[in-house]
Amino acid sequence: MPIELILPVSMVLAIFAWGLAFAWYVHPRLRVLSLEHALRPLLLLHGFRYVGLMFLIPGVTSEPLDLRFAAPAAYGDLVAALLALAAIAAFRLGRSPGIALVWLFNVWGLADLVNAVARGLRFTPDGALGATFWIPALIVPLLLVSHVYIFQRLVTEHRLRRMAVTGQGA
Secondary structure, three states: OOHHHHHHHHHHHHHHHHHHHHHHHHHHHHOOOOHHHHHHHHHHHHOOHHHHHHHHOOOOOOOOOOHHHHHHHHHHHHHHHHHHHHHHHHOOOOHHHHHHHHHHHHHHHHHHHHHHHHHHHHHOOOOOOHHHHHHHHHHHHHHHHHHHHHHHHHHHHHHHHHHHHHOOOO
């Protein structure tokens, strides 16, 4: 297989596998929980996104990465991690602040991943990721699937609350 196909193939297969894991194992356990309780483990997962800072460490990658990719990817992930942890903390203040921060985190976090993948494809030569290869090959697909799941839960909850308020669906 040509080297330039290994990462994209890895990402596609990982998205498929993580999607199945969410459908078969995560969703059945989280769907019975309140939105707040279902979001906590997913937000906690994103609390580890600081690992993207590895893109900035000389020697972890096989060559120094172009800062047009590395800096936005690293710092965007750091902001996403902080927003995820802040959303967990905000739930202690009440449901509304928590949900608002989850929306902010989820929009930021998904946009950050899309931006990082696009910049990575453009500014990172094949094989340059070195030891950080596992981040886009395994972890980014998990994060993408969890962002989609979080959006799905947020939208479903919003629809259910709107129907309850307007008396629809009774």
